[in-house]
Amino acid sequence: MTTTAATSDYAASGAAKPVFWYGIPHGYAKLDLDPPRVRIEKLLRELNTLPVEQRAQASQVLQFYAGMVTALNAQNVHMCAVGYHPDDDGSIVTSTLTVSTVPTSGHNAKLVIAGLAGAAADAPDTGMRPIELPCGLGYLAEEKKRTVAPGRDPDSAEGPLRGDVWQGTVAVTGSGAPDIIVVQLVTPAVHLADVYRDILLGVARTLTFTDPRKPAPTPDKDKPRAGSVEAAMRNDFG
Template identity: 50%
Template structure:
């Protein structure tokens, strides 16, 4: 894995920590204005050919971050792996929180898993609390230009896995979602998503109870960090 753990503590409760699997990098969802301005200036300074290639990337990043913030995303991980043909397979993992609006989060999660007719969702017992897992394959608009003469946008198939976990206060639900267009690797990405879900913690996994005030970083053998290393190697 790239990092033993990461936190998303800048936004309102619950604070969350999670393991970052190998091949994923954290996306800054709240970049400083100065950083964006510097990036824009760097792009504008490029030669015409390179600038034409770089501008859509910057625009995509800006739109991507804006969309995630509108959906109350707490954190985002971008992943790139190789498929069986050594071609890049990309995926996105997002963490978000959903208020239970006065209803027990546990009741919502248990009810959702029980009421799913097609069996696509089932309950999970995670170290962080009661959860459910669901998955689906669906067709959705894809990046790129549609074929000439096409009436609609370019379409593609994606696999989407979702884990919903009761928050630390019992009134929030933490949603972990993985989306990829590499539907043929669904089993691999399912294992990644479930592995990340098992590392979710509502307390800093780098500190034991006695070490919380000392800043010690060495995890206990049975801690969440140790579990992260066990899951991801």
């Protein structure tokens, strides 16, 4: 997995500071949720050089990407990655992995998660269950549903495309964290739900509120040399 940091803007400093870290599995490509203006302008120039018959389709794809980025940013999504993996029949299956934060509107995020995990334990038939993660208590929710799929203009005569997807969600928070962290995985490969559940839980288990790149403290680093004056003083004064 590739380690990634999620940041939060601090009004006092005006700078972005990492608040939690997580891993991204192999086979997933991250989308740029904050594309620079220069890149967008370059895409538009390239779009205008395409033949007329291809320009409309390319324009629709660009508009879809812009709309998706806007929607993801509005939902506090820190990361969105698209997965491409081979299926047993040689075809390629896709999935979308997102990591987002949900504010608790002044409530204690840890208590909210504990309440939801308790509700999941009391009602296992709802598709929810509590889970213990290295970073704390959370819950897993999963469902299969029918939804609109991208690829066709919903206003066309044929109407929007629809398909079945599997959606898995893990919610967790850390000690003192103001928000709930939500890891979600969606795929149209419903027959591979067990595999994608394992991927989702694997990502959730990498969540940490401690920078994994920070070297661990050395226990004896600050310990004075035996027999030194500093050691004698520490013995006398504790």
